Amino acid sequence: MLRIENLTKTYGDNKAVDSLTLHIGRGEIYAFIGHNGAGKTTAIKCCCGILGFDEGEIFVDGVSVRENPLECKKKIAYIPDNPNLYEFLSGIKYLNFIADIYGVPQKEREERIKKYADLFELTSDLAQPVSAYSHGMKQKLAIISGLIHAPELIIMDEPFVGLDPKSSYLLKELMHEHCDRGGAIFFSTHILEVAEKLCDKVAIIKKGKLIVSGNMEEVRGTESLENVFLELEEAHVKNTN
Numbered sequence: 001m002l003r004i005e006n007l008t009k010t011y012g013d014n015k016a017v018d019s020l021t022l023h024i025g026r027g028e029i030y031a032f033i034g035h036n037g038a039g040k041t042t043a044i045k046c047c048c049g050i051l052g053f054d055e056g057e058i059f060v061d062g063v064s065v066r067e068n069p070l071e072c073k074k075k076i077a078y079i080p081d082n083p084n085l086y087e088f089l090s091g092i093k094y095l096n097f098i099a100d101i102y103g104v105p106q107k108e109r110e111e112r113i114k115k116y117a118d119l120f121e122l123t124s125d126l127a128q129p130v131s132a133y134s135h136g137m138k139q140k141l142a143i144i145s146g147l148i149h150a151p152e153l154i155i156m157d158e159p160f161v162g163l164d165p166k167s168s169y170l171l172k173e174l175m176h177e178h179c180d181r182g183g184a185i186f187f188s189t190h191i192l193e194v195a196e197k198l199c200d201k202v203a204i205i206k207k208g209k210l211i212v213s214g215n216m217e218e219v220r221g222t223e224s225l226e227n228v229f230l231e232l233e234e235a236h237v238k239n240t241n
């Protein structure tokens with residue numbers, strides 16, 4: 001569903017992502033972890049067609065992000081780490097605006113808005129301007145707006161930050177449902193316990209380079225993901241010194 005091949009992205013002299021190769025299949029929940037500044041957000045933005053890149057290729061369901069970004073965007077939901085939404089719109093106007101962009105028919109958009117707004121208990125707040133929303137409410141609105149066009153691939157940057165425990169639980173349930181229907185999910189997180197319990201696969205990057213990837217059980221072995229992560233980080237520092 002998502003194929004990242006030898007992706008390299010530089011900012012000036014800084015190689016933020018360095019020859020990254022990852023394949024995320026249908027039905028998979030794939031965690032992307034790494035230290036602050038490792039290159040996760042940069043790689044994610046390249047996958048979503050928000051940032052251009054220097055080398056490599058990215059394919060969404062076989063379509064090149066470089067050559068056909070619009071076709072790819074139709075299949076993707078991107079939930080950013082910081083929900084910078086249009087503050088002057090009400091929640092419902094924001095959702096309709098996003099549905100218009102994706103050309104979602106009236107009946108489908110109404111059904112989806114009702115389903116997800118009820119689920120995240122945001123229905124009674126939809127008439128309020130986004131400027132009056134808390135961080136968690138904005139995060140929920142961003143999630144609902146991401147799901148409004150029934151995407152096949154969901155890409156999320158730190159999706160659990162700011163969500164209350166019930167909303168985190170609901171999001172995890174939605175992620176499972178999405179993958180059970182044949183969709184795919186790629187998301188970054190610093191919450192290793194969540195990654196460990198939720199994900200089929202995991203990739204760890206350090207300074208833009210992939211240091212390990214694969215099935216969660218294989219990567220973890222008999223240890224916790226936290227221990228494996230800390231050991232790999234340490235070993236990588238020693239090897240690169």
Ligand SMILES: Nc1ncnc2c1ncn2[C@@H]1O[C@H](COP(=O)(O)OP(=O)(O)OP(=O)(O)O)[C@@H](O)[C@H]1O
Nearest residue numbers: 011014015016034035036037038039040041042043
């Ligand atoms: N717009 C930018 N201009 C210049 N350098 C940038 C820019 N965005 C990110 N970087 C640099 O690219 C590298 C990777 O940053 P990125 O935000 O992708 O990391 P991250 O893994 O998402 O970090 P975090 O976990 O802190 O969110 C860092 O060295 C960062 O300073």
